[in-house]
Amino acid sequence: MLLIECPWCGPRAETEFSCGGEADIARPLDTEKLTDEEWGDYLFMRRNPRGVHREQWLHAQGCRRWFKAQRDTVSYEIQGYETFERPLLTMDGNEGKTA
Numbered sequence: 647m648l649l650i651e652c653p654w655c656g657p658r659a660e661t662e663f664s665c666g667g668e669a670d671i672a673r674p675l676d677t678e679k680l681t682d683e684e685w686g687d688y689l690f691m692r693r694n695p696r697g698v699h700r701e702q703w704l705h706a707q708g709c710r711r712w713f714k715a716q717r718d719t720v721s722y723e724i725q726g727y728e729t730f731e732r733p734l735l736t737m738d739g740n741e742g743k744t745a
């Protein structure tokens with residue numbers, strides 16, 4: 647089982663969380679001008695990388711707050727967490743974005 651560290655509640659079992667998919671998907675500003683293909687890409691097309699991936703998670707059975715996690719999809723290792731108010735906090739305690 648994956649152990650996920652909620653930025654507010656601390657480490658909890660994966661079963662308490664709901665994955666919201668890929669993080670940092672920007673909603674198009676002028677949706678009226680999008681083609682059907684562009685709108686479909688925004689709604690459905692997501693990266694599926696082998697390696698480092700940024701995801702949104704909801705602590706559904708806890709504080710019900712959203713946060714982002716940077717996770718390696720091969721090893722399942724979570725490298726850091728980020729709230730929408732503060733940048734990535736890596737697991738070794740260093741703030742700031744990592745590659």
Ligand SMILES: [Zn+2]
Nearest residue numbers: 652655705709
């Ligand atoms: Zn929480």
